[in-house]
Amino acid sequence: MPIDPAAALAAPPRSTDIAWEQRDVLLYHLGVGAGAHRPATDPDELRYTYEKDLQVLPGFVTVAGGGLAKAGAFSQPGLDIDLTRVLHGGQRIELHRPVPVFGRAVLTSSLAAIHDKGKAAVLVMRSExxxxxxxxxxxxxxxxxxxxxxxGGERGGSSRVEMPDRAPDHELEIPVRHDQALLYRLSGDWNPLHADPDFAKAAGFDTPILHGLCTYGITLKAAVDTVLDGDASRVLGYSARFAGVFFPGETLRVRIWAEGDDRFLLTASAVDRADAPVLADTVLTTRPA
Incomplete structure (x- = not known):
């Protein structure tokens, strides 16, 4: 059997050393569109693109030190999976404190859960x-x-988020560069689906698609700039479900609903394709200013 739940869940956590520096942070920020929509010398963008007063957008943790690939997510016992049939379904990050610009850390990874959805399995890979x-x-x-x-495993709970039945408090349209995927992949995701037209066509797409985690980062940056006055250190948690594809060169529509002062609900959609869903069930939690 390709998945042995008992063996996979019983496997001991894996630990590896990771490190990053300001160059990695700056490259990630450029990969999620920092500096592209305002003058390059705008102080609001320089905090992402220039080492003086540089802050770290929390989405960086998904690529820091090599990201999921560094964690060896699929190499543990009990997981013999056909990677051509695997999709990235969702992402959640929790920040225990602001991420430093220069850092060394131990990354401990494990399989937190396996849910049986009938025709598919959902694996929750946890990295700390x-x-x-x-x-x-x-x-x-x-x-x-x-x-x-x-x-025969447990189905698991639903991560669906009920959206407010009212207009969003903020709505943004973000043009995404045609070369955005080529920039983002330099942070470590070398999947040719995001760069090679022939590979993309073989996968059923007319052209390479944008990384889901790139859209995840673009949307987070938009929310930080809009509802947190650009202060990325206030982010406590951020989660999203990947609901559809997005193509470089399209325009992303981000809608934001405030639920009090410390919780925000978001959606992201493709303006060019009649607001086709891109991110759904997206929640941002924050600490007070």
Whole structure:
């Protein structure tokens, strides 16, 4: 059987050393569109693109030190999965404190859960980073493995978020560069689906698609700039479900609803394709200013 739930869940956590520096942070920020929509010298953008007063957008933790690939997510016992049938279903990050511009940490990774959805399995890969001062972040990656369900496991709860029945408090349109995927992949995701037209066509797309985690980062930056006065250190948690594809060169529509002062609900859609869903069930939680 490709997935042995008992063996996979019983496997001991894996630990590896990771490190990053300001160059990695700057490259990630450019990869999610920093500096592209305002004058390059605008102070609001320089905090993402220039080392003086540089802050770290929390989405960076998904690529810091090599991201999921560094964690060896699919190499543990009990997981013999056809990677061509795997989809990135969702992403959640929890920040225990602001991410430093320069850092060294131990990344501990494990399989937190396996849900049986019948025709598919959902695997929750958990990575926890800690440095000499204590925990830094927890990152949960949901992997949707087609054809791997039906093993008799628990179905798991729903992560669906009920959206308010009112107009959003903020609505933004963000043009995305045609070369955005080529920039983002330099942070470590080398999947040719995001660069090679022939590979993309073989996968059923007319042209390469944008990384889901790139759209995730673009949307987070838009929310930080809009509702947190650009202060990325206020982010406590951010989660999203990947609801559809997005193509470089399209315009992303981000809608934001405030639920009090510390919780925001978001959606992201493709303006060019009649607001086709891109991110759904997206929640941002924050600490007070």
């Amino acid at each position: 980073a800690a440095d000499a001062d204590g925990p830094l972040w927890t990152c949960d990656t949901e992997i949707y493995a087609r054809g791997e369900g039906g093993f």
